[in-house]
Amino acid sequence: xxxxxxxxxxxxxxxxxxxxxxxxxxxxxxxxxxxxxxxxxxxxxxxxxxxxxxxxxxxxxxxxxxxxxxxxxxxxxxxxxxxxxxxxxxxxxxxxxxxxxxxxxxxxxxxxxxxxxxxxxxxxxxxxxxxxxxxxxxxxxxxxxxxxxxxxxxxxxxxxxxxxxxxxxxxxxxxxxxxxxxxxxxxxxxxxxxxxxxxxxxxxxxxxxxxxxxxxxxxxxxxxxxxxxxxxxxxxxxxxxxxxxxxxxxxxxxxxxxxxxxxxxxxxxxxxxxxxxxxxxxxxxxxxxxxxxxxxxxxxxxxxxxxxxxxxxxxxxxxxxxxxxxxxxxxxxxxxxxxxxxxxxxxxxxxxxxxxxxxxxxxxxxxxxxxxxxxxxxxxxxxxxxxxxxxxxxxxxxxxxxxxxxxxxxxxxxxxxxxxxxxxxxxxxxxxxxxxxxxxxxxxxxxxxxxxxxxxxxxxxxxxxxxxxxxxxxxxxxxxxxxxxxxxxxxxxxxxxxxxxxxxxxxxxxxxxxxxxxxxxxxxxxxxxxxxxxxxxxxxx
Amino acid sequence: xxxxxxxxxxxxxxxxxxxxxxxxxxxxxxxxxxxxxxxxxxxxxxxxxxxxxxxxxxxxxxxxxxxxxxxxxxxxxxxxxxxxxxxxxxxxxxxxxxxxxxxxxxxxxxxxxxxxxxxxxxxxxxxxxxxxxxxxxxxxxxxxxxxxxxxxxxxxxxxxxxxxxxxxxxxxxxxxxxxxxxxxxxxxxxxxxxxxxxxxxxxxxxxxxxxxxxxxxxxxxxxxxxxxxxxxxxxxxxxxxxxxxxxxxxxxxxxxxxxxxxxxxxxxxxxxxxxxxxxxxxxxxxxxxxxxxxxxxxxxxxxxxxxxxxxxxxxxxxxxxxxxxxxxxxxxxxxxxxxxxxxxxxxxxxxxxxxxxxxxxxxxxxxxxxxxxxxxxxxxxxxxxxxxxxxxxxxxxxxxxxxxxxxxxxxx
Numbered sequence: 026x027x028x029x030x031x032x033x034x035x036x037x038x039x040x041x042x043x044x045x046x047x048x049x050x051x052x053x054x055x056x057x058x059x060x061x062x063x064x065x066x067x068x069x070x071x072x073x074x075x076x077x078x079x080x081x082x083x084x085x086x087x088x089x090x091x092x093x094x095x096x097x098x099x100x101x102x103x104x105x106x107x108x109x110x111x112x113x114x115x116x117x118x119x120x121x122x123x124x125x126x127x128x129x130x131x132x133x134x135x136x137x138x139x140x141x142x143x144x145x146x147x148x149x150x151x152x153x154x155x156x157x158x159x160x161x162x163x164x165x166x167x168x169x170x171x172x173x174x175x176x177x178x179x180x181x182x183x184x185x186x187x188x189x190x191x192x193x194x195x196x197x198x199x200x201x202x203x204x205x206x207x208x209x210x211x212x213x214x215x216x217x218x219x220x221x222x223x224x225x226x227x228x229x230x231x232x233x234x235x236x237x238x239x240x241x242x243x244x245x246x247x248x249x250x251x252x253x254x255x256x257x258x259x260x261x262x263x264x265x266x267x268x269x270x271x272x273x274x275x276x277x278x279x280x281x282x283x284x285x286x287x288x289x290x291x292x293x294x295x296x297x298x299x300x301x302x303x304x305x306x307x308x309x310x311x312x313x314x315x316x317x318x319x320x321x322x323x324x325x326x327x328x329x330x331x332x333x334x335x336x337x338x339x340x341x342x343x344x345x346x347x348x349x350x351x352x353x354x355x356x357x358x359x360x361x362x363x364x365x366x367x368x369x370x371x372x373x374x375x376x377x378x379x380x381x382x383x384x385x386x387x388x389x390x391x392x393x394x395x396x397x398x399x400x401x402x403x404x405x406x407x408x409x410x411x412x413x414x415x416x417x418x419x420x421x422x423x424x425x426x427x428x429x430x431x432x433x434x435x436x437x438x439x440x441x442x443x444x445x446x447x448x449x450x451x452x453x454x455x456x457x458x459x460x461x462x463x464x465x466x467x468x469x470x471x472x473x474x475x476x477x478x479x480x481x482x483x484x485x486x487x488x489x490x491x492x493x494x495x496x497x498x499x500x501x502x503x504x505x506x507x508x509x510x511x512x513x514x515x516x517x518x519x520x521x522x523x524x525x526x527x528x529x530x531x532x533x534x535x536x537x538x539x540x541x542x543x544x545x546x547x548x549x550x551x552x553x554x555x556x557x558x559x560x561x562x563x564x565x566x
Numbered sequence: 567x568x569x570x571x572x573x574x575x576x577x578x579x580x581x582x583x584x585x586x587x588x589x590x591x592x593x594x595x596x597x598x599x600x601x602x603x604x605x606x607x608x609x610x611x612x613x614x615x616x617x618x619x620x621x622x623x624x625x626x627x628x629x630x631x632x633x634x635x636x637x638x639x640x641x642x643x644x645x646x647x648x649x650x651x652x653x654x655x656x657x658x659x660x661x662x663x664x665x666x667x668x669x670x671x672x673x674x675x676x677x678x679x680x681x682x683x684x685x686x687x688x689x690x691x692x693x694x695x696x697x698x699x700x701x702x703x704x705x706x707x708x709x710x711x712x713x714x715x716x717x718x719x720x721x722x723x724x725x726x727x728x729x730x731x732x733x734x735x736x737x738x739x740x741x742x743x744x745x746x747x748x749x750x751x752x753x754x755x756x757x758x759x760x761x762x763x764x765x766x767x768x769x770x771x772x773x774x775x776x777x778x779x780x781x782x783x784x785x786x787x788x789x790x791x792x793x794x795x796x797x798x799x800x801x802x803x804x805x806x807x808x809x810x811x812x813x814x815x816x817x818x819x820x821x822x823x824x825x826x827x828x829x830x831x832x833x834x835x836x837x838x839x840x841x842x843x844x845x846x847x848x849x850x851x852x853x854x855x856x857x858x859x860x861x862x863x864x865x866x867x868x869x870x871x872x873x874x875x876x877x878x879x880x881x882x883x884x885x886x887x888x889x890x891x892x893x894x895x896x897x898x899x900x901x902x903x904x905x906x907x908x909x910x911x912x913x914x915x916x917x918x919x920x921x922x923x924x925x926x927x928x929x930x931x932x933x934x935x936x937x938x939x940x941x942x943x944x945x946x947x948x949x950x951x952x953x954x955x956x957x958x959x960x961x962x963x964x965x966x967x968x969x970x971x972x973x974x975x976x977x978x
Binding site for chain 1: 645662668669670671673677682689690691692693695696697699700701702703705706708711719724725781836837838839840842843845846849865868869886957967
């Protein structure tokens with residue numbers, strides 16, 4: 026993750042930057058232009074927010090923003106984001122170390138187990154957990170004893186952490202795999218203990234990876250609507266939704282802007298932590314020696330299994346149970362059709378593809394140009410990820426009908442664009458990490474060998490950033506598959522996807538109809554996760 | 567009608583709607599006792615349908631796309647005596663319906679219409695009711711929707727106030743009693759629904775109430791009686807809840823309503839984001855789950871349909887906003903492609919078969935006088951709903967919202 030702090034620390038006078046840009050060759054300027062264009066596109070919906078919010082009377086908006094209620098919700102939201110981030114790190118980093126650096130048996134299997142919760146929409150997790158735990162829940166009826174109910178702010182933190190920590194797990198894992206671990210071995214030979222070596226050598230190198238994942242987890246937490254709503258936690262998204270459902274769109278927009286302001290602060294803070302001076306592990310990253318777990322491998326496996334059981338077995342078991350014990354009159358329109366899966370996969374593939382195309386200039390420019398402008402452009406693409414889907418959805422309804430009415434709900438393009446706005450940062454983040462790891466010398470070598478810019482990009486840079494592209498694409502694919510509000514609002518009329526059926530079944534209390542689409546969603550996403558991990562695995566071998 | 571009823575039963579199967587225990591024949595009789603006499607007072611029979619009324623500047627009917635009000639019936643018009651689908655014109659073509667109702671509530675009617683008419687297709691867009699209103703507003707003239715099918719008059723009133731919908735044909739307007747529609751026919755109710763009190767029958771013994779008939783018949787007691795503290799719930803973000811609040815403002819005054827909301831909040835109620843979740847929690851019956859809920863009766867009906875052993879039951883308050891009889895209905899956007907088809911579609915919903923689907927599948931009530939009640943709940947005449955003219959229900963939602971916000975009743 027690139028650091029704004031760096032930029033601020035080394036802030037150059039504007040003149041100097043301009044001068045440098047002027048001296049820069051047209052290639053870099055074009056890259057910057059493309060990058061700016063992408064940033065502009067994805068920030069575009071926010072102008073609708075500004076416009077809507079500007080229609081609120083000033084006194085009313087001041088009242089709203091300064092009300093005790095808003096204060097309470099701000100504190101809750103920041104708490105939610107902070108704790109989810111913290112707990113995601115506490116879960117994700119040890120899991121990443123366990124699966125890459127130790128002699129844990131069946132590392133592939135455990136990696137999949139640890140990564141898979143990301144494919145389950147957190148609202149499905151929430152539904153499953155409230156059905157499972159708490160008095161009156163299924164565990165209660167099974168054991169005949171009461172287990173505390175999962176709800177409120179702490180419940181939301183718990184559930185969202187369980188389903189978002191894989192962001193940290195995946196990025197940390199990628200960082201661990203690409204760093205040169207022989208350094209850690211060197212530290213060990215210099216008599217540093219394993220923890221000392223980790224703290225002093227490994228941790229600084231994987232810090233950007235951790236920060237990248239933590240940022241995604243935190244932003245996901247603050248923009249999630251379903252889970253806090255289900256757990257009855259008062260956060261920004263729920264207040265926005267309340268204003269929104271009172272047809273007070275302009276107040277909802279105002280609150281969304283306030284949310285964005287908070288997120289902007291978070292982005293700056295995170296930029297300070299995620300400095301990338303150490304991110305380049307060198308091309309010849311070598312796998313160092315592994316940590317021997319000895320008898321610790323049992324508790325280690327127990328730890329991963331426990332998480333897998335909580336996050337994966339519980340919902341799958343509950344859905345299967347619903348499926349088996351289905352009764353009640355049939356509801357034809359909730360009946361499963363393979364078309365739903367096809368629609369979901371097609372949309373997610375398109376979104377992943379376009380997000381990757383968009384991510385390349387932004388990530389490449391910010392990774393190589395290293396200027397304040399490039400960083401701001403990169404950070405701008407993160408905004409959409411933090412804005413609740415319902416707000417993005419409505420903004421695009423508005424903009425879509427006014428600018429491109431012929432495309433509006435006629436095809437999938439506006440919907441795909443909405444997904445890109447929401448999920449682009451996942452691709453930008455991973456691509457950028459791999460751009461940072463491309464050794465300048467390799468590119469220079471290629472240039473000295475008379476390869477043109479384009480040829481160098483195609484033959485040297487692209488292969489080097491391919492792992493990042495694939496990883497980013499898969500992340501976008503996964504999150505698109507499970508995105509709900511945007512899908513409901515912008516899908517072409519009459520088109521159904523897995524999530525829209527799951528949601529409607531849940532809404533109609535006909536849970537049995539949620540079972541098959543949920544299981545298929547988990548299956549497809551799980552498969553794409555395998556692609557991601559296999560490709561990563563290929564990198565080390 | 568009688569023949570149709572038996573027909574209907576065979577075709578779709580009788581639903582065990584709350585009937586497995588508490589509301590069986592005996593239960594129903596007892597319930598009727600609880601409901602008091604049959605002064606329905608819904609304003610039925612008020613046939614003063616001016617139909618075309620004055621155009622109040624909403625621009626309805628003056629659109630380029632086509633005026634639905636001027637569309638002649640393709641065969642018979644509908645009227646309040648109950649017209650059969652057989653008498654109506656054929657449906658042919660494609661219409662787009664934005665639905666704020668859920669699939670299970672209206673899809674059977676849609677499917678049946680599509681089965682009945684080969685060349686007819688309904689493109690359906692399901693989403694949250696509030697989302698649909700916002701969406702139609704943001705879409706403006708670009709909306710693909712022909713029909714907005716909403717679960718409450720508030721949302722229909724909102725799209726009307728925004729000038730986004732047009733008048734319905736005169737025969738449709740005349741068919742529906744004025745209290746169930748907009749006076750000038752800018753929207754009409756299609757089925758009736760009633761606010762109710764649902765409770766978990768198995769858990770009443772955990773409460774100071776020994777049996778359901780000890781539950782108050784006055785909605786105010788649900789806010790002031792401390793026996794409900796910690797066991798009651800509602801769903802403040804629903805249109806029908808806001809309608810209930812608005813009705814209370816009109817019936818009892820704003821101060822009394824504020825007091826009710828404030829007292830109710832003192833009960834430490836469970837506030838749910840969705841009616842389904844609320845009903846499911848009452849049914850689930852954990853220690854932390856509410857035992858009593860204020861909500862629309864059909865949520866309980868669906869649960870009983872999914873699980874005949876469900877312990878959830880409903881009862882009603884008497885003559886106050888707590889038993890508000892409201893409607894779900896349709897409005898036609900200004901941007902329809904085929905006015906005749908859209909008008910004919912609306913006629914089908916108000917004909918006997920359309921009405922019966924709503925009763926039988928949803929546990930709702932007919933809005934057409936000449937259609938007999940066939941559902942499992944007490945008939946509309948047995949409900950002691952307040953005398954309330956929904957057409958006067960201008961649903962100034964902001965007013966209800968302000969009461970709710972000021973008194974600290976947020977949905978979550």
